Amino acid sequence: MKYISALVGxxxxxxxxxxxxxxxxxxxxxxxxxxxxxxxxxxxxxxxQTDDGIVMPVSKGMDIHEGSRLTVHDRSQVGLSMIDGAS
Incomplete structure (x- = not known):
């Protein structure tokens, strides 16, 4: 029994x-x-959601990477600053 316990650990x-x-x-x-x-x-x-399918909550200051998708919930807003100066 001790052997099985050690193996499980x-x-x-x-x-x-x-x-x-x-x-x-x-x-x-x-x-x-x-x-x-x-x-x-x-x-x-x-x-x-990354292009690999990883889903994570968005937070202020987060980088957005090429190929990612943003889903904005009801009554929510997200402001982005893009590298080309667009917002």
Whole structure:
């Protein structure tokens, strides 16, 4: 029984390390793409979906990367400042 407990504990630790690595890789993928703009204000709620399918909440100051999609919820507004000067 002690052997099985130790094995389950080891598998749990390995799983946690794998999950942490996947999260780090996803963050690196998002930040390595070309930034095309930045969120300058947010009223309400919005979500950003990367071209890899990763969905995350939008926050003020967040970079918007090429290939991303913004979804703005009802009664919400998002202001963007694009690299070409458009807003």
């Amino acid at each position: 080891a598998v749990t630790v390995i799983g946690a390390i794998f999950i942490a690595q996947v999260s780090a890789d996803e963050s690196m993928n998002v930040s390595s793409r070309a930034s095309v703009g930045k969120v300058v204000f947010l009223v309400g709620q919005a979500e950003l």
